[in-house]
Amino acid sequence: MRIEPTIKNWRIRRKFFSLLLIAAIAVTFLPLPSHAAAPFAGGDGTAESPYQIASAEQLDEVRYHLDKHFILTADISLSDYGDWEPIGAFQSLSDAPEDAEVPQPAVAFTGTFDGNHHTISNININKPMSMAVGLFGCTVGTEENPGSISNLNLENVNAAGYYLIGGAVGLQHQNFMVQNVTLTGTNEIQGLQGVGGIIGTSFDTVKNCTAIADIVVTGDDGACAGVVVGGTDGGSLLNCTAAGGSVTATGKNCWALGGVCGAPYAAPKITTCMAENVTITASGTNNRLIGGLVGFTGTYGEDAPTSVTNCTVAGITINVSDSTTCVGGLVGGSTAGSTQTIPSVFAIKDSSTAGAITGGTASVGSIAGYAYHSTVENCTSTMTWNSGILNQIGENVAVPVKSRGGRSSGGSSSSLLTPPALATDSSGNTAGSAVDITFNDDQAWRTAISRLTVDGKVLTNAQYTITAGSIRIIAGVLETPGNHKIAVISSGYSNAVIAQTMTEASIASVVRLAGSNRFETAVAIARAGWTDGADNVVLVYAFDFPDALAAVPLAKKLNAPILLTSKTELSSVTLAEMERLNAKKITLIGSAGVISQNVEDSLIARYGRNNIVRYGGANRYATAAAIAEAMGQTGKAVLVNGETAHYPDALAISPYAAYHGIPILFTEASRLPAETARALTTQNVGAAIIVGGEGAISAEVFNQIPGASRYGGDDRYGTAVAIIKGLAHEFNQVYVVTGVNFPDALVAGNLAAHTQSPLILVDKQIPEAVQTFFTTAGQDIAKITIIGGEEIIPASQISDLLKALE
CATH class of the missing domain: 2.60.40 (Immunoglobulin-like)
Known part of the structure; x- marks a missing residue:
């Protein structure tokens, strides 16, 4: 799975589970220090002589030897560990878009773990806001050195996470086999997406695994949950059994829930798998793709559909709301992926279902709820729907049916009715x-x-x-x-x-936001983005750029417009806009030396002391660090040169940073300020975006920053375009600002982030990089918003931009 920004529209094209990973990367994990000596019961960690594990303490040491080989020599209880820390973590290989979903091997488990048919019991993991949660958090191998977890019994697992949660493994990535693993006893695994009894999400084959577990999907938009595996991407399921338990989702818009696996996406094979005595409940509204065996499956090539063979569903109870669609006794259905234009296809053969479906109004079938260009052959069912009989396929889109009996009770499918014209x-x-x-x-x-x-x-x-x-x-x-x-x-x-x-669309519409001065332009921007008011307002100094641009991610988090003030008093224009917004809370950016105590006191008199917050420091570097601290740890940062000549770099990156909740920190060209260095440490930054070439931020500074990747162009205009291309913006409108001076452009990044759009910088003439960008991406741009008056960006420049779009 890779993310590929296209030359035409820079849209992110992802496979099925990319969204789960990208949405989940809220914290970047750093490598744990290695221990000088390995305190195991024996062995040297090689494949020929694996480290021997005979105690809970020795199991806990595995995390310090992630690339070694291990064998369990005794049953182990983890009851003394109140909140087990998963072995191996997920961290993106780099900040480059194509590496966003690829695990960093340095922090993932890459070795082998042979359970030797012993049992690890009483595992408690309580990390409700974390990803890659399980006994092992993230595992990955290589073609030359594949990893594995095998021959392991787990018992009494209670695990809570946010994304990618499994009793054994949260995220099993490529070239890593999980086989011969069982989960018994009393088990509850809960999370939002990618939730499974043994594996949360797998990118490889899962073989000979059996689980009894209660799977709980926690909230709206939950997805990919099953008793054995939450979801897979490209891997097969072979001889896997859900021997009891439940899958429960009470939120709305939940999808891909299954007895064995919620979503085996693009799986080559699902062979000899069984779900027995499992209850699946989806009680919220607008849920879809619920199946007794799997909720969703299929490949995107009719010449090689997912093969579902010799599978059994017995004693299954499926309870769904009436608004639920695509419900099947074996397979909920197929659907289109983010990069595919048609639904997926599967071939079901020699399989059977027994149980009851209650609820659902559309696409309900005893074998498959919805099928597209797929086959169902030699299948039988005694499944009922609302106590009555039902077709083997609920919604049949060009599906050859070769089963014994179109309905569960035998007989042929009824003919389709004619729709209105x-x-x-x-x-x-x-x-x-x-x-x-x-x-x-x-x-x-x-x-x-x-x-x-x-x-x-x-x-x-x-x-x-x-x-x-x-x-x-x-x-x-x-x-x-x-x-x-x-x-x-x-x-x-x-x-x-x-x-x-x-018909051919007319050229992009053009809107100009401007005032007679910088204060009025900021108000025009606020009125464009926050037409119905805002509870929060961020107030920044009008006559310098660092504090204002560092504040953009915080403003986005608060859903707040940014307004301008002088050092000593609020302008009447700003006050009037705050009243229109019906603001309840004001956040000041900068110390009292930047925005005076007099301004703060006047705001306290209006809004009350408890509704005024200030973030500031002794200088621009300290203020940016204070803002980052206020946003909370993200594990990521954007670094730009904080000197006035380089303000366009901060301006250009601000929408991206704000939309993704990444703080903006400042540095000097050839020296990393102490305030910024401390912020990188306290914010646990493991991945950073460096904006500008070596003239803006030197190689010496670059090398001091963890996980740094650079985005820059030949000049400020090329850098802005490089940000759009390299960071894969998806947009249909752009904001055009001057790259010559900052006053009118100061708060434009906040509005751009508010509408998920990029900023384009122009000079008195249209820079070559911008000309090329508009020529290439023009078909996707429906709206251009100009920030600043005629004297800042004249009509002639707008005309040139529109010509490039044509």
Whole structure:
């Protein structure tokens, strides 16, 4: 799995589990120090003579020898460890986008662990805000030196995490085998996404594993949960059994829940797997992809579908809300991935199901809830739905069925009904605009609609709305000119298909935000981004840049506009905007030497002492460090040159840093200030983005910063473009600011972060790097927002930008 920003639109293209990893990387782990001596019962840590583990204390020492080989020689209880620290952690290989999901071997477990059929029991892990949680946190191997965990029994595991949680392993990455592992006793594994009894998320084969566990999905948007494995990416499941327990999700919008595995994505094989006496509950609204064996599976090539063979579901109880879709006795269904335009495909053969499904209104089947270009062959079922019989496939999209009996009780599937005729939208259909499809209302058909596809790509629920006689596809979905095939899929009906023509979109709209001075421009920006007011306001000094730009990530976290003040008094324009916003709390950035006590006192008189907060230090480096501390530890940082000549670098990176919650710290060109060095340590920074070339931040400083990666161009304009390309922004609008002086641009980064958009810097002429960027990415840009008045960025420059877009 890799992240690849495209040349055309810099969009991040990820496989299925990329979102789980990226969303989860909130803390970067650092390597643990190695111990001089290995206090084990014997062995030398080689494959021929593995370290022998005979006690809990010796097991705890494994974390200091992550690349060695181990064998368990006795049963071990971890009851004396109230909160076990997982062995091996996940840290990105580097801050480069293509390495975001690749584990850093230095901090992951890369060796082998042979349980020797012994038992490790009474494991308690309570890390509800952490990722990669388990007896082992993160494991990875190489083709030359594959790793493994094998022949291990676990008993009585209670583990809580946020992402990627398993009793044995939180994240099993590539070239690392997990086999012959059992989980028995009383076990509860809980987390939001990637939650499994034995493995949270796997990128390799899982073989001969059996588990009894209660899996709890904690919150809305939970995903990928199963009694044995939460989810896999590219690995097979072979002879794995869920021998009892439950999978429970009470939140809304949860998906991919299964008896054995929630989401074996792109799995080559699921062979001889069984789920027995498992209860699956999804009681919230708008859940999907729930299966007795697996919730979601499939590959994206019909020539090599996921093979589901000789699998059994017995004594399964599936209870879901009425709004749940894609529920199957064996497989919940297939769906489209982030980089695939059609649903995935699978081939089910020689399998059986028995149990009961209660709830669900669309795409419910005794074998598969939803199937696309897949096969179901020689399968049997006695599964019931709301105490009645049901088809083996709930929603059949060109699926050959070769089973004994189309319904669970035998007999053939009923023929599909004819949907109403659809009418295309014939008004104002420029590419990127919303589209209204109309039809003579048929309530039965309309309420049974389960999904829409555009050119084979399944739309999310947020991308369309359905009302009586009309379906609206929101703006931005049909974003390219030409003919688009739209299919409306409704359970029990043939697909309703039309062709919608979209015309060439007009060039991007242009908006200018400006005032007669810097204070008014800041107010214009606040009004554009916070039209309905804001509880928080961040106040910065108007006549220098460091404090204002360092404050952008904090402002984003507070969902606060940034307004400007002089040193000694608030302007009437700023006060009026604070009143319009109906602000409740004011955050001052900078010491009393930057924003005077007089300003603070006047705010206290208006808002009360408890509603005024100040973050400041003796200089710009200390103030930035104070802001970073206020944001909390993230394990990451952005470093830019804090000298005035280099303010554009801080400006250009500020939207990215803010949107990802990364603090901005300042350095000198050839010296790392003590305040910044301390902040890197206290913030536990293990990965840093360095902005600018060696003229801005020298190699000597670069080498002092943990996990540093540099983004820079030939000049300030090229650096801004390099940030967009290298950090893979996804956007359809840009903000254009001057790269010559900072006053009007000072708070632009905050609005750009608020709308998830990048900043482009221009000079009196359009720089070559910017010209190339607009020429290349122009088709994706629907809106350009100019920050500053005509005297800052004249109309002639805007005209040049629009010509580049054409």
